[in-house]
Amino acid sequence: MHRFKAIIWDYNGTLLNDVEIGVESINTMLQKRQLPLLTCESYREVFTFPVKDYYEKVGFNFQKEDWNSTAHEFIANYTQRLPNSDIFPEARLLLDIFKNQGKKQFILSAMEMGMLIESTKELAIQQFFTEISGIDNIYASSKIDNGKNLFNKYQLKAEDVCLLGDTTHDYEVAQELGCHCYLIASGHQSFEKLKATGCQNIIHSLNDILTE
Template sequence: MKPSLLIWDWNGTLLDDVALCNQCLNDLLAGHGYAQRYDAAAYKEIFGFPIQDYYVRAGFDFSRHPYEELAEIYMAQYLPAAEGCGLCPGAREALEWAKESGIRQVILSASQLPILRRQVEERSLSGFFDELLGQSDIYARGKKETGLSYLKESGIDPASAMLVGDTLHDFEVARAMGTGCVLCAAGHQSRARLEAAGVPVIGTLNELPACLEQL
Protein backbone atom coordinates (compact mmCIF):
# COMPACT_ATOMS: atom_id res chain seq x y z
CA MET A 1 0.00 0.00 0.00
CA LYS A 2 1.41 3.36 -1.00
CA PRO A 3 1.51 5.91 1.83
CA SER A 4 0.01 9.37 1.40
CA LEU A 5 3.11 10.91 2.99
CA LEU A 6 6.79 9.95 2.92
CA ILE A 7 8.85 11.38 5.78
CA TRP A 8 12.47 11.21 4.72
CA ASP A 9 15.51 11.27 6.93
CA TRP A 10 18.30 13.25 5.26
CA ASN A 11 21.83 12.28 6.38
CA GLY A 12 22.68 8.74 5.32
CA THR A 13 19.26 8.16 3.77
CA LEU A 14 19.16 10.70 0.95
CA LEU A 15 22.54 12.41 1.43
CA ASP A 16 25.47 10.01 1.05
CA ASP A 17 27.67 11.39 3.83
CA VAL A 18 28.57 8.20 5.70
CA ALA A 19 32.22 8.06 4.58
CA LEU A 20 32.66 11.74 5.37
CA CYS A 21 31.18 11.37 8.86
CA ASN A 22 33.43 8.38 9.48
CA GLN A 23 36.45 10.46 8.44
CA CYS A 24 35.39 13.43 10.57
CA LEU A 25 35.08 11.15 13.59
CA ASN A 26 38.56 9.71 13.11
CA ASP A 27 40.03 13.17 12.57
CA LEU A 28 38.31 14.45 15.70
CA LEU A 29 39.72 11.56 17.72
CA ALA A 30 43.21 12.10 16.33
CA GLY A 31 43.07 15.83 16.90
CA HIS A 32 42.29 15.35 20.58
CA GLY A 33 44.89 12.67 21.26
CA TYR A 34 42.69 9.58 21.31
CA ALA A 35 44.06 6.31 19.95
CA GLN A 36 40.78 4.90 18.61
CA ARG A 37 40.12 4.78 14.88
CA TYR A 38 37.12 3.24 13.12
CA ASP A 39 36.82 1.65 9.70
CA ALA A 40 33.50 1.74 7.85
CA ALA A 41 32.11 -1.43 9.42
CA ALA A 42 33.10 -0.45 12.96
CA TYR A 43 31.68 3.04 12.48
CA LYS A 44 28.28 1.59 11.60
CA GLU A 45 28.32 -0.43 14.82
CA ILE A 46 28.83 2.57 17.12
CA PHE A 47 26.93 5.39 15.40
CA GLY A 48 23.62 6.38 16.92
CA PHE A 49 21.53 8.89 18.81
CA PRO A 50 21.75 10.76 21.08
CA ILE A 51 24.98 11.99 19.50
CA GLN A 52 26.49 12.49 22.97
CA ASP A 53 26.16 8.76 23.63
CA TYR A 54 27.72 7.96 20.27
CA TYR A 55 30.71 10.15 21.12
CA VAL A 56 31.12 8.28 24.40
CA ARG A 57 31.05 4.94 22.56
CA ALA A 58 33.67 6.32 20.18
CA GLY A 59 35.95 6.97 23.14
CA PHE A 60 35.65 10.67 23.97
CA ASP A 61 35.98 11.80 27.59
CA PHE A 62 33.72 14.81 28.13
CA SER A 63 35.54 15.74 31.33
CA ARG A 64 38.57 16.44 29.13
CA HIS A 65 36.79 17.61 26.00
CA PRO A 66 33.20 18.91 26.43
CA TYR A 67 30.65 17.65 23.95
CA GLU A 68 29.70 21.13 22.74
CA GLU A 69 33.35 21.88 21.92
CA LEU A 70 33.72 18.61 20.02
CA ALA A 71 30.48 19.19 18.10
CA GLU A 72 31.61 22.64 16.98
CA ILE A 73 34.96 21.32 15.72
CA TYR A 74 33.28 18.37 13.98
CA MET A 75 30.82 20.62 12.17
CA ALA A 76 33.57 23.03 11.12
CA GLN A 77 35.17 20.14 9.21
CA TYR A 78 31.96 18.45 8.08
CA LEU A 79 30.03 21.36 6.58
CA PRO A 80 32.44 22.50 3.86
CA ALA A 81 33.38 18.91 3.01
CA ALA A 82 29.71 17.88 2.76
CA GLU A 83 29.33 20.09 -0.30
CA GLY A 84 31.06 17.28 -2.19
CA CYS A 85 28.68 14.56 -1.01
CA GLY A 86 26.29 13.13 -3.57
CA LEU A 87 22.99 11.36 -3.07
CA CYS A 88 22.64 7.79 -1.86
CA PRO A 89 22.08 5.12 -4.53
CA GLY A 90 18.54 5.27 -5.82
CA ALA A 91 17.67 8.46 -3.93
CA ARG A 92 16.70 10.69 -6.83
CA GLU A 93 14.83 7.86 -8.53
CA ALA A 94 12.85 7.16 -5.34
CA LEU A 95 11.99 10.85 -4.96
CA GLU A 96 10.85 11.00 -8.58
CA TRP A 97 8.77 7.84 -8.18
CA ALA A 98 7.03 9.25 -5.11
CA LYS A 99 6.34 12.57 -6.83
CA GLU A 100 4.93 10.86 -9.92
CA SER A 101 2.80 8.66 -7.64
CA GLY A 102 1.25 11.71 -5.96
CA ILE A 103 2.85 10.99 -2.60
CA ARG A 104 3.52 14.04 -0.45
CA GLN A 105 7.15 14.25 0.74
CA VAL A 106 8.91 16.01 3.62
CA ILE A 107 12.36 15.75 5.18
CA LEU A 108 12.65 15.29 8.95
CA SER A 109 16.26 15.80 9.97
CA ALA A 110 18.45 16.12 13.04
CA SER A 111 20.38 18.77 11.12
CA GLN A 112 20.05 22.47 11.79
CA LEU A 113 17.34 23.83 9.49
CA PRO A 114 19.48 26.40 7.60
CA ILE A 115 22.09 23.69 6.93
CA LEU A 116 19.42 21.25 5.75
CA ARG A 117 17.82 23.84 3.49
CA ARG A 118 21.15 24.74 1.90
CA GLN A 119 22.16 21.11 1.35
CA VAL A 120 18.82 20.32 -0.28
CA GLU A 121 18.96 23.40 -2.51
CA GLU A 122 22.55 22.66 -3.58
CA ARG A 123 21.34 19.34 -5.00
CA SER A 124 18.31 20.81 -6.78
CA LEU A 125 15.89 18.78 -4.67
CA SER A 126 13.65 21.49 -3.20
CA GLY A 127 10.86 20.81 -5.68
CA PHE A 128 10.29 17.34 -4.27
CA PHE A 129 9.38 18.45 -0.74
CA ASP A 130 6.42 20.20 0.85
CA GLU A 131 8.37 20.88 4.04
CA LEU A 132 11.92 20.72 5.39
CA LEU A 133 11.83 19.96 9.11
CA GLY A 134 15.14 20.62 10.85
CA GLN A 135 16.49 21.70 14.22
CA SER A 136 17.31 25.03 15.83
CA ASP A 137 20.92 24.12 16.72
CA ILE A 138 23.72 21.73 15.70
CA TYR A 139 23.35 19.26 18.58
CA ALA A 140 20.73 16.91 17.01
CA ARG A 141 18.45 16.60 20.03
CA GLY A 142 14.85 17.12 18.90
CA LYS A 143 13.78 15.00 15.93
CA LYS A 144 10.85 13.28 17.68
CA GLU A 145 9.39 16.56 18.89
CA THR A 146 9.76 18.17 15.47
CA GLY A 147 8.00 15.27 13.77
CA LEU A 148 5.15 15.12 16.27
CA SER A 149 4.57 18.87 15.96
CA TYR A 150 4.46 18.63 12.18
CA LEU A 151 1.89 15.82 12.16
CA LYS A 152 -0.29 17.63 14.68
CA GLU A 153 -0.18 20.94 12.82
CA SER A 154 -0.71 19.39 9.38
CA GLY A 155 -3.59 17.17 10.45
CA ILE A 156 -2.13 14.17 8.62
CA ASP A 157 -3.18 10.72 9.82
CA PRO A 158 0.05 9.08 11.07
CA ALA A 159 -1.21 5.69 9.90
CA SER A 160 -1.09 6.95 6.30
CA ALA A 161 2.54 8.10 6.60
CA MET A 162 5.81 6.22 6.20
CA LEU A 163 9.19 7.30 7.58
CA VAL A 164 12.23 6.24 5.54
CA GLY A 165 15.50 6.33 7.47
CA ASP A 166 18.82 4.62 8.09
CA THR A 167 19.11 4.35 11.88
CA LEU A 168 17.33 2.81 14.84
CA HIS A 169 16.60 6.35 15.97
CA ASP A 170 14.51 6.80 12.83
CA PHE A 171 12.52 3.73 13.87
CA GLU A 172 12.06 5.21 17.36
CA VAL A 173 10.90 8.50 15.84
CA ALA A 174 8.42 6.67 13.60
CA ARG A 175 7.09 4.69 16.55
CA ALA A 176 6.67 7.88 18.60
CA MET A 177 4.78 9.52 15.73
CA GLY A 178 2.65 6.46 15.01
CA THR A 179 3.80 6.15 11.40
CA GLY A 180 5.13 3.20 9.45
CA CYS A 181 8.87 2.79 8.93
CA VAL A 182 11.27 1.41 6.33
CA LEU A 183 15.00 1.40 7.08
CA CYS A 184 17.80 1.49 4.51
CA ALA A 185 21.05 -0.36 5.22
CA ALA A 186 23.15 1.88 2.95
CA GLY A 187 23.48 4.52 5.67
CA HIS A 188 25.00 5.08 9.10
CA GLN A 189 24.09 1.77 10.77
CA SER A 190 24.61 -1.86 9.81
CA ARG A 191 21.87 -4.09 8.45
CA ALA A 192 22.15 -6.35 11.49
CA ARG A 193 21.44 -3.46 13.84
CA LEU A 194 18.53 -2.23 11.73
CA GLU A 195 16.92 -5.66 11.45
CA ALA A 196 16.57 -5.73 15.24
CA ALA A 197 13.81 -3.12 14.87
CA GLY A 198 11.52 -5.65 13.19
CA VAL A 199 10.50 -3.36 10.31
CA PRO A 200 11.33 -3.75 6.59
CA VAL A 201 15.02 -3.19 5.80
CA ILE A 202 16.12 -2.48 2.23
CA GLY A 203 19.65 -2.50 0.81
CA THR A 204 19.33 0.70 -1.23
CA LEU A 205 16.55 3.14 -2.09
CA ASN A 206 16.22 1.41 -5.46
CA GLU A 207 14.23 -1.20 -3.54
CA LEU A 208 11.85 1.27 -1.89
CA PRO A 209 9.01 1.41 -4.45
CA ALA A 210 8.63 -2.37 -4.53
CA CYS A 211 8.89 -2.53 -0.74
CA LEU A 212 6.10 0.01 -0.27
CA GLU A 213 3.91 -1.67 -2.87
CA GLN A 214 4.11 -4.91 -0.88
CA LEU A 215 3.18 -3.43 2.51
Protein backbone atom coordinates (compact mmCIF):
# COMPACT_ATOMS: atom_id res chain seq x y z
CA MET A 1 0.00 0.00 0.00
CA HIS A 2 3.03 2.26 0.26
CA ARG A 3 2.85 3.23 -3.41
CA PHE A 4 -0.60 4.79 -3.11
CA LYS A 5 -1.00 8.48 -2.36
CA ALA A 6 -4.75 8.34 -1.76
CA ILE A 7 -7.14 5.80 -0.25
CA ILE A 8 -10.85 5.78 -1.02
CA TRP A 9 -12.78 3.91 1.66
CA ASP A 10 -16.22 2.42 1.24
CA TYR A 11 -18.13 2.84 4.50
CA ASN A 12 -20.70 0.11 5.19
CA GLY A 13 -19.00 -3.27 5.57
CA THR A 14 -15.50 -1.87 4.94
CA LEU A 15 -14.95 0.72 7.65
CA LEU A 16 -18.20 0.10 9.53
CA ASN A 17 -18.90 -3.39 10.84
CA ASP A 18 -22.65 -3.29 10.21
CA VAL A 19 -23.53 -6.62 8.60
CA GLU A 20 -25.13 -7.97 11.76
CA ILE A 21 -27.40 -4.97 12.26
CA GLY A 22 -28.27 -5.05 8.57
CA VAL A 23 -29.35 -8.68 8.83
CA GLU A 24 -31.33 -7.96 11.99
CA SER A 25 -33.04 -5.06 10.24
CA ILE A 26 -34.07 -7.05 7.17
CA ASN A 27 -35.09 -10.08 9.25
CA THR A 28 -37.55 -7.91 11.19
CA MET A 29 -39.16 -7.08 7.86
CA LEU A 30 -39.05 -10.66 6.56
CA GLN A 31 -40.63 -12.01 9.73
CA LYS A 32 -43.43 -9.45 9.45
CA ARG A 33 -44.14 -10.76 5.93
CA GLN A 34 -43.77 -14.42 6.93
CA LEU A 35 -40.76 -14.84 4.64
CA PRO A 36 -37.66 -16.99 5.37
CA LEU A 37 -35.08 -15.30 7.59
CA LEU A 38 -31.43 -14.74 6.68
CA THR A 39 -28.21 -15.65 8.46
CA CYS A 40 -25.12 -13.48 7.98
CA GLU A 41 -23.78 -16.16 5.64
CA SER A 42 -26.91 -16.44 3.48
CA TYR A 43 -27.20 -12.65 3.43
CA ARG A 44 -23.68 -12.31 2.00
CA GLU A 45 -24.67 -14.69 -0.80
CA VAL A 46 -27.80 -12.77 -1.87
CA PHE A 47 -26.91 -9.13 -1.20
CA THR A 48 -26.35 -7.17 -4.40
CA PHE A 49 -26.69 -3.82 -6.14
CA PRO A 50 -29.06 -2.34 -7.03
CA VAL A 51 -30.45 -3.03 -3.58
CA LYS A 52 -33.99 -3.41 -4.88
CA ASP A 53 -32.85 -6.60 -6.66
CA TYR A 54 -31.65 -8.02 -3.35
CA TYR A 55 -35.02 -7.33 -1.73
CA GLU A 56 -36.73 -9.20 -4.54
CA LYS A 57 -34.32 -12.12 -4.17
CA VAL A 58 -35.27 -12.58 -0.52
CA GLY A 59 -38.99 -12.54 -1.27
CA PHE A 60 -40.32 -8.99 -1.41
CA ASN A 61 -43.01 -8.51 -4.06
CA PHE A 62 -43.07 -4.97 -5.39
CA GLN A 63 -46.17 -5.73 -7.42
CA LYS A 64 -47.96 -5.88 -4.08
CA GLU A 65 -46.08 -3.32 -2.00
CA ASP A 66 -44.35 -0.03 -2.61
CA TRP A 67 -40.55 -0.03 -2.97
CA ASN A 68 -40.25 3.49 -1.55
CA SER A 69 -42.15 2.55 1.63
CA THR A 70 -40.13 -0.64 1.99
CA ALA A 71 -36.83 1.25 1.71
CA HIS A 72 -37.98 3.70 4.39
CA GLU A 73 -39.02 0.81 6.63
CA PHE A 74 -35.54 -0.70 6.39
CA ILE A 75 -33.84 2.63 7.10
CA ALA A 76 -35.99 3.09 10.21
CA ASN A 77 -34.96 -0.37 11.47
CA TYR A 78 -31.31 0.16 10.56
CA THR A 79 -31.09 3.64 12.09
CA GLN A 80 -32.44 2.30 15.36
CA ARG A 81 -29.65 -0.29 15.46
CA LEU A 82 -26.83 1.85 14.04
CA PRO A 83 -25.51 2.91 17.49
CA ASN A 84 -24.80 -0.80 18.13
CA SER A 85 -22.22 -0.98 15.32
CA ASP A 86 -18.63 0.20 15.32
CA ILE A 87 -15.62 0.62 13.06
CA PHE A 88 -13.59 -2.55 12.50
CA PRO A 89 -10.63 -2.39 14.97
CA GLU A 90 -8.15 -3.02 12.16
CA ALA A 91 -9.73 -0.16 10.18
CA ARG A 92 -8.93 2.24 13.01
CA LEU A 93 -5.32 1.07 12.91
CA LEU A 94 -5.13 1.55 9.14
CA LEU A 95 -6.65 5.02 9.35
CA ASP A 96 -3.82 6.01 11.69
CA ILE A 97 -1.16 4.31 9.59
CA PHE A 98 -2.32 5.94 6.35
CA LYS A 99 -2.56 9.34 8.07
CA ASN A 100 1.01 9.00 9.36
CA GLN A 101 2.15 8.05 5.84
CA GLY A 102 0.68 11.30 4.53
CA LYS A 103 -1.96 9.67 2.34
CA LYS A 104 -5.17 11.52 1.49
CA GLN A 105 -8.18 9.52 2.67
CA PHE A 106 -11.77 9.74 1.44
CA ILE A 107 -15.07 8.01 2.19
CA LEU A 108 -17.16 7.12 -0.87
CA SER A 109 -20.41 5.65 0.38
CA ALA A 110 -23.89 4.65 -0.79
CA MET A 111 -25.22 5.76 2.60
CA GLU A 112 -27.43 8.85 2.67
CA MET A 113 -25.21 11.87 3.31
CA GLY A 114 -26.85 13.11 6.50
CA MET A 115 -26.76 9.66 8.09
CA LEU A 116 -23.15 9.20 6.97
CA ILE A 117 -22.01 12.48 8.50
CA GLU A 118 -23.80 11.70 11.76
CA SER A 119 -22.37 8.17 11.94
CA THR A 120 -18.76 9.23 11.26
CA LYS A 121 -19.15 12.03 13.81
CA GLU A 122 -20.43 9.64 16.47
CA LEU A 123 -17.52 7.29 15.80
CA ALA A 124 -15.00 10.17 15.94
CA ILE A 125 -13.29 9.43 12.62
CA GLN A 126 -14.09 12.52 10.53
CA GLN A 127 -10.66 14.03 11.11
CA PHE A 128 -9.02 11.30 9.00
CA PHE A 129 -10.75 12.28 5.77
CA THR A 130 -10.15 14.97 3.19
CA GLU A 131 -13.79 14.52 2.15
CA ILE A 132 -16.72 12.31 3.12
CA SER A 133 -19.03 11.59 0.18
CA GLY A 134 -22.49 10.05 0.55
CA ILE A 135 -25.57 10.12 -1.67
CA ASP A 136 -28.66 12.30 -1.59
CA ASN A 137 -31.23 9.53 -1.11
CA ILE A 138 -31.84 6.36 0.95
CA TYR A 139 -31.81 3.88 -1.93
CA ALA A 140 -28.11 2.90 -1.86
CA SER A 141 -27.68 3.78 -5.53
CA SER A 142 -24.50 3.99 -7.59
CA LYS A 143 -21.38 5.73 -6.27
CA ILE A 144 -19.68 6.14 -9.64
CA ASP A 145 -20.60 9.79 -10.25
CA ASN A 146 -19.53 10.80 -6.74
CA GLY A 147 -16.25 8.98 -7.26
CA LYS A 148 -15.62 10.88 -10.49
CA ASN A 149 -16.39 14.12 -8.67
CA LEU A 150 -13.73 13.31 -6.05
CA PHE A 151 -11.17 12.60 -8.78
CA ASN A 152 -11.93 15.88 -10.52
CA LYS A 153 -12.10 18.00 -7.39
CA TYR A 154 -8.80 16.78 -5.94
CA GLN A 155 -7.04 16.09 -9.27
CA LEU A 156 -6.41 12.48 -8.30
CA LYS A 157 -4.41 10.26 -10.62
CA ALA A 158 -5.78 6.75 -10.99
CA GLU A 159 -2.39 5.08 -10.57
CA ASP A 160 -1.98 6.79 -7.17
CA VAL A 161 -5.36 5.71 -5.77
CA CYS A 162 -6.56 2.51 -4.11
CA LEU A 163 -10.23 1.89 -3.38
CA LEU A 164 -11.05 -0.37 -0.42
CA GLY A 165 -14.49 -1.95 -0.58
CA ASP A 166 -16.54 -5.03 0.21
CA THR A 167 -18.95 -5.42 -2.72
CA THR A 168 -18.99 -6.07 -6.44
CA HIS A 169 -20.23 -2.51 -6.90
CA ASP A 170 -17.06 -1.20 -5.27
CA TYR A 171 -15.09 -3.04 -7.95
CA GLU A 172 -17.33 -1.54 -10.65
CA VAL A 173 -16.60 1.91 -9.21
CA ALA A 174 -12.85 1.24 -9.20
CA GLN A 175 -13.01 0.02 -12.80
CA GLU A 176 -14.84 3.18 -13.85
CA LEU A 177 -12.30 5.35 -12.04
CA GLY A 178 -9.38 3.33 -13.37
CA CYS A 179 -7.82 2.97 -9.92
CA HIS A 180 -6.53 0.01 -7.92
CA CYS A 181 -8.93 -1.96 -5.75
CA TYR A 182 -8.87 -4.27 -2.75
CA LEU A 183 -12.09 -6.14 -1.94
CA ILE A 184 -12.56 -7.34 1.63
CA ALA A 185 -14.72 -10.40 2.27
CA SER A 186 -15.64 -9.53 5.86
CA GLY A 187 -18.42 -7.17 4.77
CA HIS A 188 -21.65 -7.49 2.80
CA GLN A 189 -20.69 -10.05 0.15
CA SER A 190 -19.00 -13.44 0.23
CA PHE A 191 -15.47 -14.19 -0.95
CA GLU A 192 -16.91 -16.22 -3.83
CA LYS A 193 -19.11 -13.37 -5.08
CA LEU A 194 -16.17 -10.97 -4.90
CA LYS A 195 -13.89 -13.43 -6.68
CA ALA A 196 -16.34 -13.62 -9.59
CA THR A 197 -15.59 -9.96 -10.40
CA GLY A 198 -12.08 -10.84 -11.56
CA CYS A 199 -10.53 -8.49 -9.02
CA GLN A 200 -6.92 -9.49 -8.38
CA ASN A 201 -6.83 -8.33 -4.76
CA ILE A 202 -9.46 -10.08 -2.65
CA ILE A 203 -8.66 -10.45 1.04
CA HIS A 204 -10.48 -11.97 3.99
CA SER A 205 -10.14 -8.96 6.28
CA LEU A 206 -8.32 -5.66 6.63
CA ASN A 207 -5.81 -7.52 8.82
CA ASP A 208 -4.37 -8.85 5.56
CA ILE A 209 -3.39 -5.27 4.62
CA LEU A 210 -1.84 -4.71 8.03
CA THR A 211 0.44 -7.69 7.51
CA GLU A 212 1.53 -6.74 3.96
